[in-house]
Structure formats: structure tokens, C-alpha cells
Amino acid sequence: MTDSPNNLDTLRQRIDEIDNDILRLISARAECAKQVAEVKTKSDKGAVFYRPEREAQVLRRIMELNQGPLNSEEMARLFREIMSACLALEQPTKVAYLGPEGTFTQQAALKHFGASAVSMPMAAIDEVFREVEAGAVNYGVVPVENSTEGVVSHTLDSFMDSSIHICGEVVLRIHHHLLVADTTLRDKVSRVYSHPQSLAQCRKWLDAHYPRAERVPVSSNAEAAKMIKGEWHSAAIAGDMAAKLYGLEKVAEKIEDRPDNSTRFLIIGSQHVPMSGEDKTSIVVAMRNQPGALHDLLEPFHRHSIDLTRLETRPSRTGVWNYVFFIDFKGHVDEPRVAAVLEEVRLRASELKVLGSYPVGVL
Numbered sequence: 309m310t311d312s313p314n315n316l317d318t319l320r321q322r323i324d325e326i327d328n329d330i331l332r333l334i335s336a337r338a339e340c341a342k343q344v345a346e347v348k349t350k351s352d353k354g355a356v357f358y359r360p361e362r363e364a365q366v367l368r369r370i371m372e373l374n375q376g377p378l379n380s381e382e383m384a385r386l387f388r389e390i391m392s393a394c395l396a397l398e399q400p401t402k403v404a405y406l407g408p409e410g411t412f413t414q415q416a417a418l419k420h421f422g423a424s425a426v427s428m429p430m431a432a433i434d435e436v437f438r439e440v441e442a443g444a445v446n447y448g449v450v451p452v453e454n455s456t457e458g459v460v461s462h463t464l465d466s467f468m469d470s471s472i473h474i475c476g477e478v479v480l481r482i483h484h485h486l487l488v489a490d491t492t493l494r495d496k497v498s499r500v501y502s503h504p505q506s507l508a509q510c511r512k513w514l515d516a517h518y519p520r521a522e523r524v525p526v527s528s529n530a531e532a533a534k535m536i537k538g539e540w541h542s543a544a545i546a547g548d549m550a551a552k553l554y555g556l557e558k559v560a561e562k563i564e565d566r567p568d569n570s571t572r573f574l575i576i577g578s579q580h581v582p583m584s585g586e587d588k589t590s591i592v593v594a595m596r597n598q599p600g601a602l603h604d605l606l607e608p609f610h611r612h613s614i615d616l617t618r619l620e621t622r623p624s625r626t627g628v629w630n631y632v633f634f635i636d637f638k639g640h641v642d643e644p645r646v647a648a649v650l651e652e653v654r655l656r657a658s659e660l661k662v663l664g665s666y667p668v669g670v671l
């Protein structure tokens with residue numbers, strides 16, 4: 309095929325026709341979503357508009373049906389945005405996240421809820437919990453574990469004091485960059501700001517490239533990006549969103565020590581999420597401090613062939629809960645075999661709290 313204007317015109321005409329179809333179909337879908345909202349509003353149980361299990365099913369189905377040339381993730385991202393806009397028609401969704409603006413948590417909120425949700429930065433993880441509990445926002449997004457550095461203990465601790473449920477999870481590939489402002493003297497960098505976890509995730513790179521620079525931990529990567537404005541000898545480690553937001557330049561890209569560096573975030577809210585077909589459950593269990601306690605706790609999972617995906621121990625902050633374990637496993641509390649295991653665990657533990665069952669992250 310030649311690149312003649314004729315061919316280009318024909319193809320663009322074809323694209324216009326396809327766009328007409330897409331426009332008509334998206335509008336028909338949005339019309340359906342408005343009707344769904346009416347059905348939900350009439351329900352006597354109180355309207356719940358956001359349905360994580362249905363969204364996961366929609367995205368999984370699209371990914372399965374997709375035959376290219378766009379890859380399935382790309383296609384799912386497009387549908388993610390269509391659903392986000394449809395949900396906004398039903399009810400504007402307010403989401404609190406660990407701020408300030410430009411953090412990876414904001415990126416996770418955007419990835420999970422799409423661009424039509426209204427996201428609001430909070431100064432601390434417990435503030436995100438408080439806003440959700442108070443009903444000031446519909447949902448919250450908090451980081452929970454990083455593949456290099458491990459658990460975000462603030463988040464786990466917040467669950468101990470709260471009645472909040474987990475409604476979903478989202479995993480984000482984390483890429484860190486070394487950023488400078490236009491006023492920074494690049495060969496005189498003597499200080500690097502970032503969140504302690506990010507500094508740790510880039511430790512080897514910093515040792516090799518800036519062995520003498522002071523590493524200054526701050527409350528978030530976005531805060532680091534904000535701070536270097538006006539400091540001629542400072543750089544920050546942060547991600548793309550912060551770089552863009554604060555107009556910084558990348559001196560070096562993707563400086564994380566491990567290429568598979570990723571962070572898992574939780575979506576918190578107050579609803580019970582029905583089964584989606586591929587779910588996870590998170591629980592917190594307190595055991596008495598006695599030999600064999602951990603074995604007793606895990607044995608029923610093993611016997612019922614339930615896959616554990618994470619096990620975390622936290623020191624108890626109350627007298628009764630000597631040992632506190634955070635456990636994630638595959639399955640949903642509404643499945644009989646999961647209910648059976650939880651019943652056994654309840655008998656062996658001094659305290660058991662189900663934090664929630666939710667769809668395994670799709671995107």
C-alpha cells in the first residue's frame with residue numbers, strides 16, 4: 309500500500325465511521341448504567357453503586373475475548389475508563405488516598421477507579437481510614453506491601469482499630485527516577501530526598517552513583533519532589549506522576565534496584581463484596597503466645613488446600629492479642645470450604661476478624 313493521500317483519506321473515513329459506532333455504543337452502555345442506577349436506588353437494602361466484583365468480571369471477560377492487535381491490558385484499561393464514566397453517571401465516587409498529590413497511591417487510585425472518580429489526598433494512612441469510616445468519602449486507597457521492602461505496617465495497624473472492610477486490591481509496577489529542578493546544579497547534588505521505602509528500594513543505585521550524598525527520608529515521594537524546588541544542591545527520588553506535577557527533570561530513569569519492584573494497594577470501604585470468581589480474603593488473627601500456635605493456626609488451611617498468599621506478624625497492642633497474624637488467602641468467605649476453615653480458626657484463635665473478601669486485582 310502506498311502512502312498516497314487517497315489511501316490516507318479512505319482510512320480516515322473508515323476510522324470516522326468506526327468512531328460513530330463506538331460513540332453510539334458507549335452512549336447506549338451509559339444509558340444502561342443509568343437504568344442500573346434506578347434499579348439500585350429502588351432496592352430496599354440501600355443503593356450500592358460501585359460493584360467491585362462486577363467490574364472485575366467485566367474486565368476479565370474483555371481480556372479473555374480480546375484478540376488483538378491491542379494487548380489485553382491495554383484493552384482492559386480502555387474499558388476501565390468507560391466503566392469509570394458509567395459509574396460517575398450513577399453516582400460521583402469520592403476516593404481518599406495517601407497524598408500528597410503525585411504519590412504512587414494516587415496512581416493506584418487512578419488505575420483502580422479510572423479518571424472519573426474524584427480523588428482526595430490525605431496526609432496520613434489513618435486519615436484515609438478515618439475519612440472512609442466517617443462516610444466523608446466512599447472509598448480509600450492505602451499501600452500495604454512492597455515486593456522489595458515488605459509490609460507497610462501503618463496500614464496493618466490501622467485495620468486493628470477499625471471496622472473498615474477491604475473491597476479490592478491493586479498492584480502497581482513502581483518505577484523510581486532521580487529528579488532535579490531547573491535550578492539544581494546537577495554535578496553538585498549533595499542531598500537526596502525520598503520516602504524511606506523508596507530510598508531503600510534504590511539503595512544500590514545510590515551507593516554506586518551518589519555514595520556521598522546525604523539521604524533524607526521524608527513523608528512521601530511527592531513531598532520530596534516538592535521540597536527540591538529552590539534547593540540547588542538537592543535531588544528527589546519519585547515517580548512519573550510527581551515529576552510531571554512538579555515540573556521536574558529526570559536525571560536517571562528506573563533506578564530501582566529490582567526491575568520487578570511493585571507495590572500492592574488496598575481499596576477500603578464499608579461494603580461486603582460478593583464473589584467474583586477469583587477472589588482473595590484477608591483476615592487478622594490473634595493467638596495466645598504458646599508453642600505451636602502458628603502451626604495450629606495454619607493447619608486447617610493446609611488440610612482444606614487453601615492457598616495462603618501472605619502471612620504477616622505484628623506485635624499486639626492490646627493485652628489479649630499476644631500475637632497478631634495478618635493472613636491473605638485465595639477464596640471468598642461465602643465459599644463453604646472457606647467458611648469451614650474460618651470456623652476452625654475461630655476455635656483455635658483468641659480473636660478473629662475478617663477484613664474482607666475481594667476480587668484478585670485484574671489490571
Ligand SMILES: O=C(O)C(=O)C[C@]1(C(=O)O)C=C[C@@H](O)C=C1
Nearest residue numbers: 344357358359362363391394395
Ligand atoms: O453492573 C452494575 O452494577 C453497574 O453499575 C454497571 C457498571 C458498568 O459500567 O459496567 C458500573 C459500575 C459498577 O461498579 C459496575 C458495573
